[in-house]
Amino acid sequence: MPRRALILIEISPSDVGPLYAQAAQRLGLHPVILSTDPARYNCLGAESIKAVRVDTDNLDALIQECSRLRATYDIAGITSTGDSFYATVGKLCRHFDLPGPNAASVERCRDKFVQRQLLGAAGVPMPAYRLAANAMDVERSAAEIGLPVILKPAVGSFSCGVRxxxxxxxxxxxxxxxLGGKHIWQSSPRILVEEFAQGSFYWADIMGDEVIGIGTADVGDPPYFVFRGFTLPAPLTDEDHNRIADVSLSCLRALGLGWGPTGIELRWAKRGPVVIEVNPRLHCTPTPQLIQLAYGVDVVTEHIKLAIGDQWDLHKRQLHTAAARVLVPDRDGTIDSIVGESRAAAIAGVAEVKFYVEPKTPFVRKGDSRDWIGHVIAASPSRAQTEAILERAVDLIDWSITPCFDLHMDRL
Structure with missing residues (x-):
């Protein structure tokens, strides 16, 4: 009898990708990663995870490779972890008659201008916005909305190019x-000009049409949006929690979503919760870890169960406060040393201490999530206790940076 396989399209090897590979193995599935660069996944353990070279931007090539793999494996499901390939996952699932997301809905959602149009037509509260193709459009749009405004690529992720x-x-x-050639565009150059919705930042994680949890985050200092910390659940009254949940669920109806995971980002402005962005996928690290620590729900495993047609379970087994502190250097240079990891990890209540870079690594801040060099995650029965654990752990960690003035300093 052929082994059951889970096909993973270009999962991130340094983010939630390893969580998907590990969860698949726990479910008795063999993870098979399709990638243009299989060597990226050597760190995941080549002996237990198969990585296959294929042009992942070519749907026909992916169909052909999956068809070839079916001679060896029983393909139980297909999924991915990133925006760029989630619509492709939907098309592959439809071709092979497997459970999966609606590809058209995902594609509409990925284009932030189209997303805004659909949300606006459905009456979902959100910031004022305009689409611009050139500098004149940007200037006119900003004048109509009123400064300050946020500029962002119409298609993009991880806050890249957002200011x-x-x-x-x-x-x-x-x-x-x-527009001057420094930003790497994922599509034709189009800029979204948005009103700056000031207020506390929240996020909602949804599976199907069920809100798993609502968290809050520290976005860091403007003009860039580099997250510094996350807490789940957010300290909200029942009324405010329900308002955010209702607005979040209205996004699913407006965008034709409702299968699998959806991550929604909001600000609590003067008029209440307004939607900043809808992501038709599971939020990235550290969200899955926080959900498991706070509620006892392994949301990655439950997503895989959904993808392979098994019964999934979002029943909360506990209610703790889980939080993460993101580690971000305050200057550019070469990271000479990182110390204190093991001491921080040994503190009771600390669930994970992880660095994404090695010593002697040149580092240039970009003004987005690529500025993260690590994180610390902790959990306990109370918010105050969790914050105290995090503070103590972070204080034990230190790194040194030698300035390198010849590094390219542009924000990429």
Whole structure:
């Protein structure tokens, strides 16, 4: 009898990708990664995880490779962890008659302008916005909305290319950066100009049409949006929790989502919760870890169960406060040393201490999530206790950076 396999399209080897590979193995599945660069996944353990070279931007090539793999494996399901390939997953699942997301809904959602149009038509509260194709469009749109505004690529992820602009000069500077050849576009160059919705930041994680949890985050100092910390659950009254949940679920209806995971980001503005972004996928690290620590729900495993047609279970087995502190250098240079990891990890209540970089690594801040060099995650029965555990653990960690003035300093 052939082994059951879970096909993973270009999962991130340094983010939630390993969680999917490990969860698949616990479910008795053989993870098979399809990638343009299989060597990226050597760190996951070549002896137990198969990585196959294929052009993942070519649907026909993926269909052909999956068909070839069916001669060896019983393909139980197909999924991915990133925005770029989740629509492709939906098309593959439809071709092979497997459970999966609606590809058209995912593609509409990935285009932030189309997403905004659909949300607006459904009456979902969100910031004012305009679409711009050139510097003149940007300037006119900002004048109509009123400074400050946020400029962001219409298609993108991880806050790459996103900046808050308070003045006309900042507006011109970032427009020139986005359109001047420095930003790497995932599609044709189009800029979304948005009202800056000021207020506390929240996120909601949904599976199917069920809200798993609502957390809060520290977004860091403008003009860039680099997350510094996450807490789950957010300290909300029942009424405020229900308002965020209702707005989040209205996004699913507006966008034609509702299968599998959805991550929604919001700000609590003067008029209440407004939607900043809808991601038709599971939120990245550290969200899955926080959900498991806070509620006892392994959301990655439950997503895989859904993808292979098994019964999934979001029943909460506990209620703790889980939080993560993101480690971000305050300057560019070469990271000479990292110390204190083991001491921090040994503190009771600390669930994970992880660095994404090695010593002697050159580092240039980008003004987005690529500035993260590590994280510390902790959990306990109370919010105050969890925050105290995190503070103690982070205080034990230190790294040194030697400035390198010849490093390329552009925000990428």
């Amino acid at each position: 808050l602009c308070h003045t006309v000069d900042e507006l011109a500077e970032h427009t020139n950066y986005l």
